[in-house]
Amino acid sequence: MPLTKARGNMYPWVTHTHAHIGGECPHRCSYCYVDSPRFGRPAKFTGGLRLLEAELNVDYGKGRTIFVDHCNDLFFSGVPLRWIKLVLGHCYRYPANVYVFQTKNPGAYGKLFGDFPPSRMLGCTIETNRRIAPDISQAPDPEDRYRAMRALRGHGPLFVTLEPIMDFDVDVLAWWLAEINPAFVNIGADSKGHGLPEPSAGKVAALISLIQCAGIEIRRKSNLSRLMGER
Ligand code: SF4
DSSP states (O other), X not given: OOOEEOOTTSOTTOOEEEOOEESOOTTOOTTOGGGSTTTOOOGGGSSSOEEOGGGGGOOOOSSOEEEETTTSOTTOTTSOHHHHHHHHHHHHTOTTSEEEEEESOGGGGGGGTTTSOSSEEXXXXXXXXXXXXXXXXXXXXXXXXXXHHHXXXXXXXXXXXXXXXXXXXXXXXHHHHHHXXXXXXXXXXXXXXXXXXXXXXHHHHHHHHHHHHTTOEEEEOTTHHHHTTOO
16 A cells, blocks of 8 residues: 555644554544544454555655554554564655654553654544543553653653543643643544543633643644534
């Protein structure tokens, strides 16, 4: 599969996406976009995790912002370190791009600092500060993700994505984000009606205000408008 131009609900600042890891993501989030009607979970993303070795030969070119392995979690605890290093080595061979990595297991980042390409952004999804029911996601607990991201301060640029944002405690989540001190926070909402526990517009506005007071940039996804009552 060649490098794909970013489209749909992807971050507007990402230009391309590419996947090396096949199989179904073990976090099994109920809201996973790979299951969306538009994406329709291709056969490539069913079954056990596997390295799609031919993808290591794709020409990444230059001048791009590439979200690597957007259909899986490259840093899931069960992904062999060898596979991760091969993927990072692929990125390393094309140093004139920016690489975007995003995980729900950020504790894995710390073991890989010597392997990341020079221009990279290390992201983590934290949908809420509260525990997430296993029928919504089987990813590591949000508090564990926060602690792992906080340990990465100074190894950035880091970003946190609150998408799809779920009901939260304003003071706790604002504190977590201030402690992580990412370059920016992306905020987005469930765009496909998965029935997630969602916060009120007032809570989201209060959180945004506190994050901005901490000097952290907010990047809003257009899908937040529904939750904010703007359309
Ligand atoms: S972590 Fe991402 S790719 Fe994995 S199941 Fe959840 S939404 Fe899908």
